[in-house]
Amino acid sequence: MNFSVNEYGYYGNFGGAFIPEMLYPNVKQLQDSYIDIMEDPAFQLEFQQLLKDYVGRPTPLFFAEHLSKQWNTNIYLKREDLCHTGAHKINNTIGQVLLAKRLGKTRIIAETGAGQHGVATATVCALMGLPCVVYMGEKDMARQASNVARMKMLGATVVPVSSGSKTLKDATNEAIRDWINHAADTHYIIGSVVGPHPYPDMVARFQSVISAEIKSQLLERTGNELPTHVIACVGGGSNAAGAFYHFLNDDQVQLIAVEAAGCGIDSGKSAATTQLGTMGILHGSKSLLMQTADGQVTEPHSISAGLDYPGIGPLHAHLFESGRARFLWATDDEAMAAAMHLSKTAGIIPALESAHALHALTQLEWKPSDVVVICLSGRGDKDLDTYMKNLPS
Amino acid sequence: MQNKLTHLFEQHHRPILNMYCTAGYPELNSTGEVMKALQAHGADIIELGMPYSDPLADGPVIQFSNSIALQNGMSIAVLLEQLLQINPSMHIPVILMGYLNPILQFGMEKFCREASAAGVTGLIIPDLPMHEFENEYQDMFLQYGLCFIFLISPETSEARIRKIDTLGSGFIYAVSSSATTGQAIDMQQQEAYLARLKSLQLRNPILVGFGIKDHAGFSKISSYVQGAIIGSAYILALRSGGDISTITKEFVNTIREKAELPKTN
Numbered sequence: 329m330n331f332s333v334n335e336y337g338y339y340g341n342f343g344g345a346f347i348p349e350m351l352y353p354n355v356k357q358l359q360d361s362y363i364d365i366m367e368d369p370a371f372q373l374e375f376q377q378l379l380k381d382y383v384g385r386p387t388p389l390f391f392a393e394h395l396s397k398q399w400n401t402n403i404y405l406k407r408e409d410l411c412h413t414g415a416h417k418i419n420n421t422i423g424q425v426l427l428a429k430r431l432g433k434t435r436i437i438a439e440t441g442a443g444q445h446g447v448a449t450a451t452v453c454a455l456m457g458l459p460c461v462v463y464m465g466e467k468d469m470a471r472q473a474s475n476v477a478r479m480k481m482l483g484a485t486v487v488p489v490s491s492g493s494k495t496l497k498d499a500t501n502e503a504i505r506d507w508i509n510h511a512a513d514t515h516y517i518i519g520s521v522v523g524p525h526p527y528p529d530m531v532a533r534f535q536s537v538i539s540a541e542i543k544s545q546l547l548e549r550t551g552n553e554l555p556t557h558v559i560a561c562v563g564g565g566s567n568a569a570g571a572f573y574h575f576l577n578d579d580q581v582q583l584i585a586v587e588a589a590g591c592g593i594d595s596g597k598s599a600a601t602t603q604l605g606t607m608g609i610l611h612g613s614k615s616l617l618m619q620t621a622d623g624q625v626t627e628p629h630s631i632s633a634g635l636d637y638p639g640i641g642p643l644h645a646h647l648f649e650s651g652r653a654r655f656l657w658a659t660d661d662e663a664m665a666a667a668m669h670l671s672k673t674a675g676i677i678p679a680l681e682s683a684h685a686l687h688a689l690t691q692l693e694w695k696p697s698d699v700v701v702i703c704l705s706g707r708g709d710k711d712l713d714t715y716m717k718n719l720p721s
Numbered sequence: 722m723q724n725k726l727t728h729l730f731e732q733h734h735r736p737i738l739n740m741y742c743t744a745g746y747p748e749l750n751s752t753g754e755v756m757k758a759l760q761a762h763g764a765d766i767i768e769l770g771m772p773y774s775d776p777l778a779d780g781p782v783i784q785f786s787n788s789i790a791l792q793n794g795m796s797i798a799v800l801l802e803q804l805l806q807i808n809p810s811m812h813i814p815v816i817l818m819g820y821l822n823p824i825l826q827f828g829m830e831k832f833c834r835e836a837s838a839a840g841v842t843g844l845i846i847p848d849l850p851m852h853e854f855e856n857e858y859q860d861m862f863l864q865y866g867l868c869f870i871f872l873i874s875p876e877t878s879e880a881r882i883r884k885i886d887t888l889g890s891g892f893i894y895a896v897s898s899s900a901t902t903g904q905a906i907d908m909q910q911q912e913a914y915l916a917r918l919k920s921l922q923l924r925n926p927i928l929v930g931f932g933i934k935d936h937a938g939f940s941k942i943s944s945y946v947q948g949a950i951i952g953s954a955y956i957l958a959l960r961s962g963g964d965i966s967t968i969t970k971e972f973v974n975t976i977r978e979k980a981e982l983p984k985t986n
């Protein structure tokens with residue numbers, strides 16, 4: 329099976345570039361140049377150097393002893409939470425800001441849900457001396473207040489978005505509208521493997537460093553570069569795409585994606601796109617999408633702002649449809665419990681998003697010989713307010 | 722293909738005024754009233770927007786009318802039903818504008834068949850890319866006698882405009898600037914763009930839209946191309962409340978006042 333995009337940006341039945349004409353020149357320029365730029369040795373040198381010295385890569389692959397004992401198997405955590413700014417998001421923003429400079433763009437915009445992508449974008453813009461505007465839903469600004477403060481301190485302008493559900497979907501709409509209005513000088517740094525071609529492929533390539541490192545770290549630790557399972561949470565799907573990337577063609581590696589079920593799949597308050605969605609078009613690509621029978625996009629719910637999105641990237645829709653990846657889900661309460669458990673037993677406070685991935689441990693059968701890698705996509709500092717509300721007093 | 726649009730552009734003796742309104746705005750059942758008022762008071766084409774939860778190419782005014790229309794219960798099925806009722810009293814062309822997703826969920830072929838039966842002449846689907854149009858839908862639109870109206874922007878290359886001119890029909894929708902709907906436009910900058918459009922000598926007529934709100938803008942544009950499209954400014958006028966027919970009459974009269982004939986076309 330093929331898991332790369334074709335020339336029109338399709339993974340199987342999903343992908344493409346469904347954009348209004350006003351964005352065509354920008355998107356076409358990206359389509360025509362992203363591979364050449366990314367494969368240019370000078371670009372790679374600069375990118376790798378920044379990943380090492382600025383982001384702090386490679387991130388550790390940590391053997392989680394307590395969890396491994398508990399489940400009588402071998403569990404490793406890929407510590408993306410130790411990246412500068414606290415999540416995997418910066419792998420992509422470093423790459424895209426370098427690309428934007430090569431395209432001659434002088435202004436950067438981004439959308440953000442949890443604020444991690446916004447912070448990662450504001451950070452690289454501060455580093456490169458570029459003006460940065462971040463769109464963020466009002467609801468998310470309230471529940472991720474510390475990240476709003478960080479973005480402002482980093483010099484970014486944070487624009488509150490009050491349309492629709494006031495979360496990530498609407499922030500993305502506003503960012504796209506900004507791009508339409510400032511197409512000539514602006515690069516839009518999309519934060520996940522969503523959006524029109526080439527974004528899903530470009531972001532997956534920038535995030536693929538996660539699985540490249542897992543491979544070499546596992547080889548060193550165990551003598552085998554292949555795990556039996558890779559588990560990651562899926563909002564739009566960038567940390568999962570990065571964690572799966574170099575294993576896509578290794579059929580013996582089980583890929584497990586975990587979506588946010590909110591209050592439960594059938595509660596009407598969920599964000600589990602593969603369970604509740606149908607084929608549709610959102611933010612410029614054809615994928616699975618939560619929508620009404622009339623094709624209006626529905627408002628999702630998750631306790632975790634980074635997973636509170638009614639779609640998934642086209643690669644994931646293809647992995648789901650083809651059966652290459654297995655899709656599980658965790659509810660708000662289950663994610664909360666998984667976060668508490670990891671904090672107490674491993675001394676690591678995970679992001680609420682990553683806690684969804686941890687919950688998968690309770691949903692599958694494990695063998696003592698299994699080698700399970702969980703992508704710990706981010707740290708929990710941003711979620712302390714939410715955690716405090718749920719701590720037993 | 723002969724239809725109401727081609728006929729209009731062959732016969733016209735004054736600048737073409739295409740008026741946009743979101744279907745189901747301000748009330749679910751005001752669509753027909755708005756259409757009749759526009760026809761009675763001097764619009765040449767009626768463009769009905771099919772409301773969508775995520776209208777990416779639209780500014781705040783049309784976003785607002787979209788969300789009100791959706792709250793009112795408007796959908797493609799309801800709209801096609803309304804159009805079937807009103808069609809016998811419409812003699813000017815009616816075109817539909819909408820984003821791809823709701824149309825795909827309704828079913829593209831069913832949509833074309835029912836729209837055509839309800840008297841619709843053309844479609845504008847801003848997020849349907851040319852490649853998908855050619856591969857999937859071109860023949861279907863042709864089969865149901867529907868014009869497909871492409872957008873171009875000041876950034877669209879000449880080669881691409883020429884390709885669009887061969888693929889599209891009805892007219893070409895030239896977006897006034899690279900912007901979402903309802904943004905203020907710089908008339909000075911417009912002139913160079915308009916002159917360039919005119920010099921291309923395209924097969925299809927051209928209407929310019931986005932940000933046109935008054936007589937001055939309308940007549941300036943009409944001195945270069947066949948006419949213009951007005952949306953946000955009309956929605957704003959309707960938003961102030963009051964009798965739809967009275968508001969529409971005043972609005973169209975203000976736009977039309979002394980509007981000149983195109984110098985050539």
Ligand SMILES: Cc1ncc(COP(=O)(O)O)c(C=O)c1O
Nearest residue numbers: 444563564565566567634681706
């Ligand atoms: C820590 C963390 N994990 C995961 C996500 C979800 O994004 P994606 O699915 O693109 O990895 C986010 C998004 O904000 C995040 O902050």
